[in-house]
């Protein structure tokens with residue numbers, strides 16, 4: 001019934017020059033072509049555009065794409081045109097003559113793709129035009145803009161709620177990178193998607209490395225980080241407009257091509273700075289969070305958070321703008337306890353108590369992430385209810401250089417007994433700041449009023465700074481010795497574990513504060529690297545820039561960095577070789593083969609040819625015990641599946657392949673997620689299946705622990721994951 005997946009591969013190569021699909025792309029394309037409504041949640045860089053672009057090329061008819069970013073429509077359409085795809089856009093930036101020409105083309109069925117703003121779609125009578133243009137499907141990109149719960153709500157998008165009744169028979173495909181389930185559900189409801197097939201990809205970005213660095217001399221740290229990466233583009237996110245301006249100025253003064261971007265700049269200037277960045281004319285954009293959504297620039301190599309973000313969702317989306325081309329890219333967060341204080345003050349200034357509670361909790365989780373000594377990737381994904389299995393991701397500071405610990409028994413005793421004494425004396429609990437005040441012997445009003453200067457723990461922590469104590473307190477909470485009551489002013493209580501620690505005086509090891517460079521100068525190695533002839537790469541880069549400028553488009557529209565690196569390892573000198581480059585489709589072969597192969601030929605006259613055939617295209621992943629790079633997981637999972645299809649059990653596969661059973665299960669889950677079917681009968685009897693499936697139906701697919709508990713712990717997590725993968729692929733939103 002379904003065309004086999006490889007049916008789309010020739011089309012993928014012909015138009016985009018790619019040899020394989022990213023996860024879920026082919027299922028989404030297939031469902032869209034069957035005329036189903038589809039809801040696709042893929043992380044930034046996951047390749048959402050292709051999910052509606054390929055169907056548009058596979059069949060006649062017009063695909064209409066709603067996008068919130070008028071300023072970026074031109075670039076998107078230019079990109080498509082560079083690949084020889086008949087695309088156009090309509091928005092207020094066009095002259096009336098241009099608009100008339102495009103409308104004529106649409107009535108003549110000259111286009112496969114039309115980009116428009118949501119306002120345009122709802123102009124009375126426009127849907128009649130769409131019918132005349134033979135609309136085949138509607139794609140709603142950045143669909144989270146429809147939800148007030150999201151961080152990018154756009155009132156114009158809200159009007160899309162009426163679109164289903166205007167186009168009752170047009171299949172809709174909605175796409176977003178939003179990771180929160182509330183927003184996802186809102187999208188499905190608001191758009192009135194009809195029994196949609198829902199796809200949710202993993203939110204892991206294996207090519208991104210994460211690190212958190214102690215902030216001290218932030219301007220200097222930022223400059224050093226950028227100087228280590230000559231020629232690489234990146235974004236520095238700052239909290240306030242003032243900081244944006246100051247950081248941009250200090251970078252410019254140090255010789256870095258940087259510009260500011262924030263909502264306080266006049267629109268023309270903002271647009272011009274954005275353009276400079278997209279076109280590789282500047283290296284660094286210093287920005288508030290106003291910058292970034294929909295920026296398709298694929299070669300952003302780093303994202304620095306100069307200040308502490310307000311929440312993890314924002315942090316994840318902002319870092320996500322690095323490395324859309326799949327090449328290794330670095331994310332650095334500068335963290336200081338001072339920023340915690342600043343952010344907390346902002347929260348206290350809010351007037352709505354509900355907003356305050358939400359913001360406090362979000363900040364708490366953000367601080368937890370920054371201070372944690374656990375794998376950053378695991379923590380990030382856990383925030384989105386995703387379980388990251390490998391024990392070492394090989395691409396975050398905590399996995400690459402585990403943080404040093406010290407014997408904190410004495411400090412923990414002081415802190416916890418202070419919590420105990422306060423409760424004993426006053427009969428109520430207090431917050432972290434107040435405890436720190438007592439420990440450091442402050443003479444505050446509340447201290448006096450409550451007589452806390454009479455406590456035996458008053459002033460016993462004078463040797464430590466206030467911020468040291470706050471850090472220690474937060475770690476003791478993380479370790480489970482004290483708990484913080486979010487519903488009650490974040491006051492602290494001892495847990496059972498904390499009480500027994502106090503009683504038994506067991507040793508406690510605490511994490512040393514975050515290091516600041518230069519100790520951790522080594523760069524995390526990430527997967528997805530393409531070793532290549534760096535000198536040739538540089539030459540191809542400047543050729544690309546020249547060609548892009550001639551055509552007045554951003555460089556990545558001509559070729560991505562990934563395509564250039566591929567060229568710089570296979571040295572194509574004729575059309576046949578050039579055609580094999582990843583990212584070279586028919587149109588780019590026609591337009592660029594001569595000029596690039598000539599450049600390579602010239603290069604080879606003066607330079608030796610290096611051999612990259614032995615290298616895999618993945619960078620080494622030194623510490624990792626289990627394969628974590630996308631390529632090797634893919635190959636390894638394929639081998640697992642071959643055995644599994646032949647009937648081997650998980651246990652046998654694990655033994656024969658010297659993998660843990662967990663890894664084998666993980667391979668199975670990944671396979672199911674990318675379209676393999678599995679007979680649950682190999683894991684569970686049909687009664688068991690019924691039982692497990694109804695537990696998921698009642699409790700949702702998001703979290704496994706409650707489901708497991710509901711089933712009395714009779715099923716292990718691995719089996720539940722298999723069932724869950726089967727249920728969520730493809731199905732209705734749980």
Ligand code: ADP
Nearest residue numbers: 018020021022044045046047048049050298324
């Ligand atoms: P998203 O909208 O999900 O953030 P995009 O659609 O902008 O992602 O794609 C990100 C990058 O990945 C683009 O440079 C695109 O050309 C590239 N890409 C998409 N699909 C594939 C694929 N199957 N193989 C290789 N590169 C791909």
Ligand code: MG
Nearest residue numbers: 048049141294
């Ligand atoms: Mg996109």
